[in-house]
Every structure is written in structure tokens, then in C-alpha cells.
Amino acid sequence: MDLISSRLRFRPMEEQDRRFMQRFLSDGELTRWLPVDYPCPIEQVHLHVDRRLEHWDQYGFGTFVLEELHGREPVGYCGLEHVVESxxxxxxxxxxQTVQGRGLAFEAAMRLVLYGFQGLQLPRIYGAAMPENRASVAVLTKVGMRPDKRFDCYGSNLFTASVDRATFEQAILAGVEQGT
Structure with a gap:
């Protein structure tokens, strides 16, 4: 099951994506905002990808690899996943890095939140970011998330937020009515 947005193709993560995730997760600049101990050695990358693949098998949704519509190389990832034991x-x-700053993170996040509420019928979606990562905090806020201290799975030093389906749909409808 693939999804698309105006500039991105979303395809479920597959075995073939190990090489891309290895490059991504071993790059200190790309991983400096992740709330765990990165960059990753190869064993951690394999474990990370295994967990993403297992999530797809178990739940029928998970993390997508992102490709620009005019290209075939991965430019990132975006997904919705159960947080273990929560x-x-x-x-x-x-x-x-080469695609950052073009609004693609917001586009990907918005498409996935829409998919989560309309396609998966989720009642609420959560997000977390390091407070210093203003770009990521802005993405979470722009998709309608508001601070939510209940989401404490990654430690108390993070900006944690959530949005419920009704609030998101009201915001989407208001944006459509306003022409945004």
C-alpha cells in the first residue's frame, strides 16, 4: 500500500531499505535530534529496521520510506507506530539534508496524520521532538498537535504533543473554508 502527497511517494519500509537506513542512522548530523543514542552501529541499524518490518507485519501500518515523485531514491522516512508497551x-x-528546508517534513507529517485518522481510524496521534529542534516542534504544531505531558515514553526532556481526530478534522475543515 503506497500513499502519495503533492511531492512525495510513501512506500512501506522493506528489506531493501536497510542500506538507506544505514546511511541515515550512521550520519551524526541527521541523527543529532533523535532522542536515543545515535549515530548507530550497523547492528543497531539492523535491529531498527527489523522493528519497523515487524510493526508492518503485526499491525498493517508503520513507517514509510519517502521518495520524491520525480525520483526513485529515498529522501527520508515518515510513519505512525505503536510505542512499545504503551x-x-x-x-x-x-x-x-539535501531536501530539508523545503516543507517536505510538514507535507509528509500532514499526509500521515490524515492517513492515521481517516484511513486507520486512530483516535489520537502523538509526537515528540527535542525542544531545541525548532523545525520539528514547528511541524508537530502545524499538523495540529498541542503539548501533551501524558506522552512520556522517551523521557521528560522532550517536547511531547498530540492531536485527536475531531480537533484535526475541525482544523482541516477550517483551513479548507479559509482557502489554506
Whole structure:
């Protein structure tokens, strides 16, 4: 099951994406905002990809690899996943440096939140970012998320937020009515 947005193709993560995730997760600049101990050695990358693949198998949704519509090379990832041993569904995303700053993170996040509410019928979606990562905090806020201290899975030093389906749909409808 693939999704698309105006500039991106979303395809479920597959075995073939190990090489891309290895490059992504071993790059200190790309991983400096992740809330865990990165960059990753190869064993951690394989474990990371294994977990993404297992999530798809278990739940039928998960993390997508992002490609620009006019290209075939991965430019990032975006997904919705259950946080282990919790009731939370977490929005996750990351982009390679050459495509950052073009609004693609917001576009990907918005498409996935829409998919989560309309396609998966999720009641609430959560997100987390390091407070210093203003770009990521802005993406979470622009998709309608508001601070939510209940989402404490990654430690108290993060900006944590959520949005419920009704609030998101009201905001989308208001944006459509206003022509935004």
C-alpha cells in the first residue's frame, strides 16, 4: 500500500531499505535530534529496521520510506507506530539534508496524520521532538498537535504533543473554508 502527497511517494519500509537506513542512522548530523543514542552501529541499524518490518507485519501500518515523485531514491522516512508497551501511536519522520528546508517534513507529517485518522481510524496521534529542534516542534504544531505531558515514553526532556481526530478534522475543515 503506497500513499502519495503533492511531492512525495510513501512506500512501506522493506528489506531493501536497510542500506538507506544505514546511511541515515550512521550520519551524526541527521541523527543529532533523535532522542536515543545515535549515530548507530550497523547492528543497531539492523535491529531498527527489523522493528519497523515487524510493526508492518503485526499491525498493517508503520513507517514509510519517502521518495520524491520525480525520483526513485529515498529522501527520508515518515510513519505512525505503536510505542512499545504503551497505548501511544507516535508520528516519526526524518529527511536527508539535501531536501530539508523545503516543507517536505510538514507535507509528509500532514499526509500521515490524515492517513492515521481517516484511513486507520486512530483516535489520537502523538509526537515528540527535542525542544531545541525548532523545525520539528514547528511541524508537530502545524499538523495540529498541542503539548501533551501524558506522552512520556522517551523521557521528560522532550517536547511531547498530540492531536485527536475531531480537533484535526475541525482544523482541516477550517483551513479548507479559509482557502489554506
Amino acid at each position: 497505548p501511544f501511536i507516535d508520528l516519526r519522520y526524518g529527511l536527508i
